[in-house]
Amino acid sequence: MEVIREAPLLRYLRWAKKFVKFFILSLLCLSFAILLLILYLRSQPLPETFVKQTTTIYASNGEVLDTMHRGENRILVPIQEISPALIDATIAIEDRSFREHYGFDWKRLAMAAYIDVINMDMRQGASTITQQLARNLYLTLDKTWDRKIKEALLSIQLELNYSKNEILEMYMNQIYYGHSAYGAQAAAQTYFGKNAKDLSLAESTMLAGIPKGPTYYSPFNDFERAKSRQKLILDSMERDGMISSKQADQAFAEPIKLKERTNENLAEQAPYFRDYIASLVKNKYGIDEELFIHGGLKIHTTLDPVMQKKAEEIVASVLPKDSPNLQAALIAMDPDTGYIKAMVGGRDYKTSQYNRVLGKRQPGSSFKPIMYLSALQNGYTPLTLMKSEPTVFTYDQNKQYIPSNFGGRYAHAMINMREAIKTSDNIYAVKTIDFLGPQKVVDEAKSLGITSNLQAVPSLALGTSPVSPLELNAAYAAIVNKGEAVKPIAITSIEDNQGNILVEEKPEKTRVADPVASALLVNMMQSVFERGGTGFRVANEINRPVAGKTGSTDYDAWLSGFTPQLVSTVWVGYDKNQKVDDVKEGYLSKKIWAQFMEAALKGQPPALFDMPAGIVSVYIDAQSGKLATEHCPTPQLFYFASGTEPQEYCTDHLPENEAPTPLKPPDSSTFWQRMGSWWKPSD
Known part of the structure; x- marks a missing residue:
């Protein structure tokens, strides 16, 4: 039987046909698999990712104050x-x-x-x-x-x-x-x-x-x-x-001009303020660390970079280089808005990052205006008289308190509230708190913005309960605001990286004190810078109306004060219980304050402390405390809440059989008002 063999060509064609079918089928399967893969990948969400972006902190004028990125500076555009x-x-x-x-x-x-x-x-x-x-x-x-x-x-x-x-x-x-x-x-x-x-x-x-x-x-x-x-x-x-x-x-x-490299370290401007901003962002507004550093936030602040630079320069120049441990703190606010304009928390941020603007120290006599505001709302007038002499006070039935005036100096005579503020008489102050009751002063302080724990004891009148410069500054802002408290604001808004507003702060004023009493206190606080006042030593460095109060303890030196445009507080002292030399070192708080206020307001005309309705001005005879006549040798201008001014005329200096002729109070054309009318900013 003959076997018919298949021709090689036919076998090759059959094999080729099968290969083509297999190839096409494989290609179809591969295409189908790729299609399935593409459909699968298309349906799957991409992994979540957090693109780190640089958070930018801006000063009030829009300048970049700082960028937060911790090594990954990124700004999405x-x-x-x-x-x-x-x-x-x-x-x-x-x-x-x-x-x-x-x-x-x-x-x-x-x-x-x-x-x-x-x-x-x-x-x-x-x-x-x-x-x-x-x-x-x-x-x-x-x-x-x-x-x-x-x-x-x-x-x-x-x-x-x-x-x-x-x-x-x-x-x-x-x-x-x-x-x-x-x-x-x-x-x-x-x-x-x-x-x-x-x-x-x-x-x-x-x-x-x-x-x-x-x-x-x-x-x-x-x-x-x-x-x-x-x-x-x-x-x-x-x-x-x-x-x-x-x-x-x-x-x-083309020539390439590279940006000059700056030393991005602790020497940057306003380091204490930047730390304060970071604290607010995380602790007050609840923004976590990762979002703050890498969230691409835009943080708009109230800081005035010009004022801040002047504050830093003045603190650095006034503090003596041969006392490297002597520290200072400075805080300045716009009393109308509460916007923080400058903050210096110490003399050298590289050495110490502790912000003394937030630290609590005994304010000494700089606390007294808070008490006197309470007194003016509870029966006192600027002419209320008390005797300045060594006095023993008894409280809580059997406890004794024996304050003394600085240097053991007493008038040994009746003095009024204006004189007590001017000379910082401690006996007058403690007699005042004894009349009011310490708790009433505590309540007044709380309403003005003091949040620290205050002890309701007679020594509170002399500032024995520690407060921070920021708190005291807020209280003084309420005084110059005619009794309207305003919360300190450092951040006006925070935006996320999409421009959404996360935080927005606006000025908030709250009536906490009588406007007439507040204005009367402001007027009396101007006497601190008059001859014989505790701030007179730096009065020649200030070319505008100012009011304030000094304060000192064995370990602290303060000056807190204001103009209508700016309120600032300066503290000088040591961190570790080292006494301050009141003559040499204590004076520095006054010098820093005066130089800063003048420098910060350079270019702005002098502004007057205006009086609200309900206040009358009269001349008083200094000795009798009665309305002065043209024959009184030393008349003084006093302001009173309408109806509380003296009604009797001084007759001690009248010629025989002559009726008293009252002195007329000055018109509105005072020296500072006249100066403001022709003032022009310097070049």
Whole structure:
């Protein structure tokens, strides 16, 4: 029987037919698998990511006071706010096929894979912009196959979920440019001191070269190396038709002006204020540390950078260099709004970060105006008389308190409230609190803004309960505001990175004291800077109406006071129970206060303390306490709540059989009002 053998050609054709079917089927299966993978990846959300952005703190005039980033300075901007030249330069050097591929550059990938296989490692990179973005957003920089697979899948997801411009925008805001600058905006500000949208072609090509090696190609570190990298990028842009040869040559020849590098350390302006802002953000407004540092917040503050600089300079110049442990604190506010304008928490932030504006110390006699405000609302007038002499006070049935005047000096005569404030008479003060009852003074202090615990004892009149400069300053603001308390404000608003308002603070005034009593107290506090007053020593340094009160203890020296535009408090002393020399060191609080107030208000005309309705002014004979006549030798102008002024005329100096002729109070054309009418700001 004959066996018919199949021709080789037929067998080959049959095998080829089966192979084609298998190939088509495999291709269909692969396509189907790819389709399923794409559909699956398209349906899956990308991993959550928190892009760290720089939080910016602004002064009241819009200047940047500080940036918070802890080594990752990033300011997100839309792609429209990035120079097209920088975008083109980045594409030319990082991923010239970016606009055409779907996340992978297959030619570069194949070459990289071949080299990796030959070398049996991962040393060759072929990452596209999309792959780099996926790695930076979601992955580590480990060179493993597992990471590369994840990177590939995430790149596909990015391409499926975002347009090319959206991917490019994310990439340009994510990439690291060295010197803690992440993203094009932070980099442009770091290297050139300008916004990313304003970069020239020359600046753009230099910046685009840095991410390849942020330290190696930084123009700060090696300018010539950065120029060499810039030339490579310009050539790449010319090759791809992005620029002409002439443009490339001009850009390379253009002088590059780098931003002067500042020493970003503890010596920055207003360090104590910046710490105070951080505390408020986290503790008062409940914003967590991560969002505060990396959330891209915009924090608008009340700080006046001009006043702040003057405050820091004056504290540094007045405190003696041969007493390095002597400290100072200064706080200044706008009494109308409560806006904090300046804050100095110590003489050297690098040495000590403790903010003494918030620390609590005994205010001494600078607490007395709070008590006198209470007295004026409870029957006292500026002419209320008490005898200044050594006195023993008994309280709580059998307890004794024996205050004394500074230096053992007593008038040994009847003095009025104005004289008591002017000379800081302690006996008058303790007699006043004895009349009122200490608890009434505690309640008055609380209503004015004192939050510290106060002991309701006779010595409270002399400021024995510790308070902070910030608290005392707020209380003085209520006094100059004619009895309206205003809360201290350091932050006006906080915006998130989308521009949404998270926090907004507006001035809030609350009526806490009688306006007439407050105005009378302000008038009497002006006497502190008159001859014989405790602040007279620095009166010649102030060229405008001011009012205030000094205070001293063995360990503290204070001066708190105001004009209608500004209220400030200065404390001087030591941190560790070292006594203050009242003559040499105690005087420094007055000097700092006077110099600061004059410097801070330079350029503003002198302002008067106006009197509200319900106040009358009359001349008083100093000896009799009655209405002065034209024959009284030493008449003094006093202000009273209408109806509380004396009604009897002094007859001690009248000629025989002559009727008293009262002295008329001055008209409104006082020295300061006349001065304000012609005042012009100095150059």
